[in-house]
Amino acid sequence: MTASIRYRIDLADAANHRYRVTLTVPNPARVQLFSLPVWIPGSYMVREFGRHLSGLSAQQGRRDATLTQLDKTTWRVDTAGRGALTLSYEAYAFDHSVRTAFLDDSRGFFNPTSLCLRVHGQEGTPHEVRLAGLPAGWDVATAMPALAGVRHGFVSADYDELVDHPFELGHFWRGEFEAGGVPHEFVVAGAWPSFDGERLLADAKRICAAQISFWHGRGKPPFERYVFMLNTVEDGYGGLEHRASTALLANRRDLPRRGQAAASDGYVTLLGLISHEYFHTWNVKRLKPAEFVELDYGQENYTRLLWFFEGFTSYYDDLMLRRAGLIDSARYLKLIARTISGVRGTPGQKVQSVAEASFDAWVKYYRSDENTPNSTISYYTKGSLVALLLDLQLRRAGESLDALMRRLWKACPNGALTEERVLAELTELGGAALAESLKGWVHGRDDLPLDAALAAAGVKRSEDKAAWNAALGLKLSEGPVTGVQVKSVLTGSAAAAAGISPGDELLAIDGWRIRRFDDAQQWVTEGQPFELLLVRQQRLRTLTVKPLAAPALERNLSLAPDPQASAAALALRRAWLGD
Known part of the structure; x- marks a missing residue:
C-alpha cells in the first residue's frame, strides 16, 4: 500500500495569523521538487500564494537536507538514500476572501492551495491533513473524508482532491438537511444572534433539491456529502466552488432574521450566490473546459x-x-x-x-x-x-x-x-x-x-429614465472631501466629451456646492449644459458638461409579464418560469 503524503497544520500561532505546516514525504525522489500553486481553480488570476510562505527548511532523519529555491514558487531538495523527508514552514494568513487563507484568535479558514506544497511525481498518492493546536472549543468543517481513528485527521485520494477541499475552523453555527438522498451541511460564521438558521436550511434545501432534479431527475448527485461554508462579515461578497463544498462570503445583515417574513433583496442575493456555487458542482467541477481536465497549478x-x-x-x-x-x-x-x-x-x-x-x-x-x-x-x-x-x-x-x-x-x-x-x-x-x-x-x-425573444415569451418591456450620473456616463464613489468622486467615465458619454477623468473630485455644479451628485438636478435644467467645478491633482478645474441628445444610458429596462400575450407566448412563459 502506498504511503500517504502527510501535512500537519498547526494553529498554535493564531494571534499572529500564521499556520505552521509540517510536510512529510515517506518516499522522496533522489531530487525531489516541491511547488505551491500560483492560482486556485475557479478564480482565474495568478495570486502568487508562495509569497506568504516563510522559514522553509528540510530534514531527512537527523540530517538537514539541501533545499534550493528554483523560482518564485518551486523548491528542490537533494535527498541522501532512503528515509522520509520532512519540510517545515509557516504560511501567513490574513485574507478574508474565499480564495486563500485566514487565521486569527476567533476564526480560521484555508484552501490547501495556500498551504500545501505539491510533491512533484507523487500527486497521485493519498494525501493526509492533520490539524493541531486548535483552540479549546473550536470546531472543524470540511467535505474532505475523515481519516479513520485520527481526531481532526482527513484524507484525500490525490493532490487534485486535496486542494479542492477548503476548511472552516472556529466557533460557528451548524445545521444539516438531506437533498437527493445525500446529507448536506451548512455552517455559518459571524452571524448575529437574530439569525434564522432554520429558514436558511429550508431555503437551501429547496435550491439543492431543484438542482439535483434538474441534472438527475430522481437519481443521486455525484457526491456522497456536501458542505456549505458561509462566513458573514460587515461588508463582503463572494463564492468559490469545489467538488463537494463551497466557500461563501456575504454581509451578515443579509442573513434571514427570526420573525422576518419577507425576503430582503440582500437575502435574495445570498440565495442566488448559494444557487450559483451549487450549480457549479456540475457545471465546471465535473463538466468542464477540455483545457481544465489536467490542471497546471x-x-x-x-x-x-x-x-x-x-x-x-x-x-x-x-x-x-x-x-x-x-x-x-x-x-x-x-x-x-x-x-x-x-x-x-x-x-x-x-x-x-x-x-x-x-x-x-x-x-x-x-x-x-x-x-x-x-x-x-x-x-x-x-x-x-x-x-x-x-x-x-x-x-x-x-x-x-x-x-x-x-x-x-x-x-x-x-x-x-x-x-x-x-x-x-x-x-x-x-x-x-x-x-x-x-x-x-x-x-x-x-x-x-x-427584446423580440422576451416578447415572444409573453414579457413586455417598459422603460424608465436612468440615474442622472449614469445618463451622463459617470460611475461615482465616495470622495475624501465632498463625498463625490469619479470612479469611471464611460466611452462616448457626455462626461467623456467634457473631459472628466477618473479620480476627479466633484465640488460644485453651476456655482452650488454638492455633497450628493443628484442634488444638482434641483437647479440644473434638464438637457441643458452646466458648469462643473472639480479638483484634479490638487488643482481646481471648471468644465462644461453638455448632455447628449440621446445618451447611451438614457433608459433602463423594466420587464413585466404581458397579460395580453398570446396563448402560445403564455405557454412558453409558464414552461420557462415554472408558473
Missing part, C-alpha cells in the same frame, strides 16, 4: 468557454430560485432587467466578445480598474444573457436549454467540453441555424436580440 490555464461555465451558471442561479418557489416571476424578471441594463450600459461589450473576455479573465476580469467598463464585458452577465436568449429560442422550437445541458452532461463522460461539442449537440437539438446564431452571440460584439 504553476501558470494560467486558458479557455474561451467561461461564458458557458460562468455565464450559463449565472443564468441558472436566479432561475433556480424561481423554480424552487423562493421568488416569484415578477421579482425574477426584475433581476433579468437589471442584468440587461448593466450589459447594455457597458461600452466594453462593443469592444470585446464574451469568448474573448473568457480568455482574458486572467488579466482583465480580476484586475478591474477605471477603464474596465470601456474595454471589457463580463462573461458572467453577458454570458447569462446568451443563455437566456438561447433558452427562449430553444423553447420556441419545442426544446429547452435544460435539455441541452443534460445532453452535454451525458455526452462528456470524462467531463471535457469544447465549443465544438456544444454546437454539435445544439445543432441536433435546435438546428444548424440556431447553432450558428449562438456562435455569433458568443464571438460577436453586437447587442443580443433579447
Whole structure:
C-alpha cells in the first residue's frame, strides 16, 4: 500500500495569523521538487500564494537536507538514500476572501492551495491533513473524508482532491438537511444572534433539491456529502466552488432574521450566490473546459468557454430560485432587467466578445480598474444573457436549454467540453441555424436580440429614465472631501466629451456646492449644459458638461409579464418560469 503524503497544520500561532505546516514525504525522489500553486481553480488570476510562505527548511532523519529555491514558487531538495523527508514552514494568513487563507484568535479558514506544497511525481498518492493546536472549543468543517481513528485527521485520494477541499475552523453555527438522498451541511460564521438558521436550511434545501432534479431527475448527485461554508462579515461578497463544498462570503445583515417574513433583496442575493456555487458542482467541477481536465497549478490555464461555465451558471442561479418557489416571476424578471441594463450600459461589450473576455479573465476580469467598463464585458452577465436568449429560442422550437445541458452532461463522460461539442449537440437539438446564431452571440460584439425573444415569451418591456450620473456616463464613489468622486467615465458619454477623468473630485455644479451628485438636478435644467467645478491633482478645474441628445444610458429596462400575450407566448412563459 502506498504511503500517504502527510501535512500537519498547526494553529498554535493564531494571534499572529500564521499556520505552521509540517510536510512529510515517506518516499522522496533522489531530487525531489516541491511547488505551491500560483492560482486556485475557479478564480482565474495568478495570486502568487508562495509569497506568504516563510522559514522553509528540510530534514531527512537527523540530517538537514539541501533545499534550493528554483523560482518564485518551486523548491528542490537533494535527498541522501532512503528515509522520509520532512519540510517545515509557516504560511501567513490574513485574507478574508474565499480564495486563500485566514487565521486569527476567533476564526480560521484555508484552501490547501495556500498551504500545501505539491510533491512533484507523487500527486497521485493519498494525501493526509492533520490539524493541531486548535483552540479549546473550536470546531472543524470540511467535505474532505475523515481519516479513520485520527481526531481532526482527513484524507484525500490525490493532490487534485486535496486542494479542492477548503476548511472552516472556529466557533460557528451548524445545521444539516438531506437533498437527493445525500446529507448536506451548512455552517455559518459571524452571524448575529437574530439569525434564522432554520429558514436558511429550508431555503437551501429547496435550491439543492431543484438542482439535483434538474441534472438527475430522481437519481443521486455525484457526491456522497456536501458542505456549505458561509462566513458573514460587515461588508463582503463572494463564492468559490469545489467538488463537494463551497466557500461563501456575504454581509451578515443579509442573513434571514427570526420573525422576518419577507425576503430582503440582500437575502435574495445570498440565495442566488448559494444557487450559483451549487450549480457549479456540475457545471465546471465535473463538466468542464477540455483545457481544465489536467490542471497546471504553476501558470494560467486558458479557455474561451467561461461564458458557458460562468455565464450559463449565472443564468441558472436566479432561475433556480424561481423554480424552487423562493421568488416569484415578477421579482425574477426584475433581476433579468437589471442584468440587461448593466450589459447594455457597458461600452466594453462593443469592444470585446464574451469568448474573448473568457480568455482574458486572467488579466482583465480580476484586475478591474477605471477603464474596465470601456474595454471589457463580463462573461458572467453577458454570458447569462446568451443563455437566456438561447433558452427562449430553444423553447420556441419545442426544446429547452435544460435539455441541452443534460445532453452535454451525458455526452462528456470524462467531463471535457469544447465549443465544438456544444454546437454539435445544439445543432441536433435546435438546428444548424440556431447553432450558428449562438456562435455569433458568443464571438460577436453586437447587442443580443433579447427584446423580440422576451416578447415572444409573453414579457413586455417598459422603460424608465436612468440615474442622472449614469445618463451622463459617470460611475461615482465616495470622495475624501465632498463625498463625490469619479470612479469611471464611460466611452462616448457626455462626461467623456467634457473631459472628466477618473479620480476627479466633484465640488460644485453651476456655482452650488454638492455633497450628493443628484442634488444638482434641483437647479440644473434638464438637457441643458452646466458648469462643473472639480479638483484634479490638487488643482481646481471648471468644465462644461453638455448632455447628449440621446445618451447611451438614457433608459433602463423594466420587464413585466404581458397579460395580453398570446396563448402560445403564455405557454412558453409558464414552461420557462415554472408558473
